[in-house]
Amino acid sequence: MSEHRSTARHRRSRKLLAVGLPLTLATASLAVYGAGPGAITPQLASAASDVTSAAAPAWATATADGFASVNALGQNGTYGGRDGQTVTVRTQADLEKYATAAEPYVIVVAGTITMNPVGKEIKVASDKTIVGSGTSGHLVGGGFFLGQGVHNVIIRNLTIRDAYQGIWNDKDHDFDAVQMDGAHHVWIDHNDLRNMADGLIDVRKDSTYVTVSWNELSQNNKTFGIGWTENVTTDITIHHNWFRETEQRNPSTDNAAHAHLYNNYLEDVAGTSINSSYGNYSRGGTRMVLENSYFQGMKNPVIKDATATIVQRGNIFSGTSGRNESGGTAFDPKAYYSYTLDSAANVPSLLKSGTGPRPTIGTTASAAADVAPKAAAATTLTVAKDGTGQYRTVQAAVNAVPANNASRVVISIKPGTYRETVKVPSTKPHVTFQGTGASRKDTVIVFNNAAGTPKPDGSGNHGTSGSATVAVEADDFQARNLTISNDFDERANQSLSGHQAVALRTAADRVFLDGVIVEGDQDTLLLDTAAKDRLGRVYVTNSYVVGNVDFIFGRATAVIDRSVITLKKRWDGTSAGYVTAPSTAANRKGILIANSAVNGDVSDRTFYLGRPWHAGGDASLDPQTTVRNTTLGAAIRTTPWTDMGGFSWKDDRFAEYRNTGPGSGSASGDRPHLTDSQAASQEVADWLAGWTPTAS
Template identity: 55%
Template sequence: MASPTASHRMIRRRPYAVLAGVIVLGGALLGPRALSPEASAAPATAAPRAWSDKADGFASLDGGTTGGAGGQTVTVTTFSDLKKYATATAAYVIRVGGTITYPEKGHEVRVASNKTIIGAGTKGEIVGGGFFLKAGVSNVIIRNLTIRDTRMTDDDPDDDGYDYDAIQMDTADHIWIDHNRLERMNDGLIDSRKDTTNLTVSWNIINENHKTFGIGWTDNVTARMTIHHNWFSGTEARNPSIDNVANAHLYNNYLQNTGSGNWSRGKSNTVIENSYFKGVKDPYYKDSGASLVVRGSVVVDSEGKQQTGGSGFDPGAFYDYTLDDAEEVPGILADGAGPQADIGN
């Protein structure tokens, strides 16, 4: 398949060749001395990245994802106020101004349409619970939060007994999950279930979990999603597991010391670009009926499957995007992933 044209995407280029999904730079294969996040940070002369308040990727299409824009802005510091505004029928921008510990462990607040839930700088934390977006919910932004710690220890080694997710979506539409830190939940960190579509997941730290990011639970092949600039670290399964997705575009993600890689399942059509895999079991692989195209990615200190096949699709035919060089991704995410002090203020 031909790569997207320059009119569709902007690419920072360095000379490289690609051999079976592994980038060779300057004639030397990246090996055990691959750059650490600190060592691979962008040069000091580089301009700081400005964080846009507009969703990109598939969440930007068909009117975009604006969340609570146009509604009242409120700041919450208690569970009762968070629940009050998140479940309201009116549009709200809900700033989380401190740590909110859920009174019932594992509870998931039922978020209604047209909401932005955003951490005020790095102060916004959700502890002991998460969020649920039911069928029909649309136009929601969950941004700049830390959501953590529903893990149970009572004879539940595989996180099967308690369905405690950070963010679960069941046939939701136009969702942007951006700049969060998600960790140590008893089930999924992100579950994009059934026919959830027009989803963008960007610039998140996805950390210390078993069932990490599951996508599917449907026989339909209609969903579209963009997953970019996320740092997966110390996670086991579903990084992500992509089942029956019509268009899945993954780029500039960093998988570090994970028990699995990117899995294109069912009849999914998946494109991976300029991602960095270090210490990953099965960096990328596919089911027999799925399509998986991988280009420009780096694989270091990893073992197992690196499978591709199928025609893929052209993400640039849907939206504009900028690719960072794969070898710079660990440093870029060390600087920019997760909650940011200049977002939500």
């Protein structure tokens, strides 16, 4: 894509659009609900049970680790509702109906449920798994309550948010995401919990045998409290959780018999409105073991009462201040259960990409009309550069996929560097590129074409879109655990006209990139559609995108979620660039960056978050980029949006919401922020519009 655009076409300003979410249900959901969105049809529930029990997905039968896995109090570990039917709900009434039932259930929450009244906490009964469908399961304005004696409950893969009533130290609204009073054997895993009026998690009144793992807890005051009892009873494991922009109770642990905290990441970003008062707190008679966690910028990162104990091992403290305490003897967690520690140095990157809802939990490969039919069985083709596979090049394997294939073909690519260009044509849907190395860096597809590079047949230059190392034109494409790169050398090709050099171009719908690296300089990742009037959705997660000028661009409806966007200097060592350049059609969603980090080894205040690309001078376009709940490095300019090709960014759709970090800033005319009501319609699920990305 050129840095020089067409002449200006001036248009009237638009307000941010709020697009509704058409929900898609999994096959089991269709069997339970029938054709309409109303009440459950009882006679169909048993049929749904038969379908799901025949081949229950792993997430429906998952069991807890840590203290929740310990056999005690008549309960053998924590497995939730795996022995019951799987039902899909999308209303508060149906969620409450199944959560409070006496029978075991696996309850899949598909879509956003807004609680009425605000602060409503559904009383969950024993033997339940409540799981969000991919990233689409949201509870807004309320949560769950587990009362005395409730046991064997799993709460996974949900976003529970926004019961906050505007009073920071709120004494009147005890609105929690998850509260338990006297419950046991509870597993809270892979949730996004934020912005509640009181606690995100409260483990109270002798609740015990609890594991809290792989959650993101953010934007809250009293975050995670444990105790409210004189009895030294609670056994709790807290591991691989990301505490981000939370003031206190991170957690506060009162009178816990055994509190095992490991591989957690506590982050207080400088320059934001929420400042930590303390991190991990051991109170009363608590015995705490604290291992291989990472504390960044926290005030009073570890504190204890005179009567409590803390044993610290292998923790990292970066930019912390105030109290950091340990003392006394505690216990050996391995006497109760086995576990493996990750390196503390790896915790920030591991948790930024791995916490919160996963697209592969709570979903099935079969789904409603918006999702392609599930293949009876995937075919695997093996690529190995050394000749040990069926093919030596990736393109040769793509060529072997039959035209208009109805079932998925996995192209398994062994470690190595594959210097080639690859095209997946529109006639070959349901293709997966799967790197088989231990790291996404082990399998690399790379080439060095640029827009100005002459074509081998002498018919002109490649152009921007033609420069792509990998071009995907087929729907339902997936890529995992590999690197796609364009290593065009700008310094050595200064005489060449057109330095745009695309690593990956997508021009298809339902493209799922999970655990990949896409790297280049200018125009790294082109997210396009098959035609201007065609929808093209792309979901990128747990990934890295690297570049400098307009390096995430195009007209697709695209989400960069829980990923790292790495800024790099220009070929001549200068720092200047633009992260996004959307060319969105009117009434469509553009580029959404959510729950991610934007950083790099570049100079402060030198990069814009985006600018509007009116491709070909098309004034009918309405470019959109939203950046929300993301950590912005100091490289981001204080006025993060700019004009392009004579078109003003203020006439298009550019906004932020609740970003943090030194590159974030308060709302102004030059830095628009979404309101809470606008943000409610700009979640990841709204962008995906009924599609739930599922690994296959």
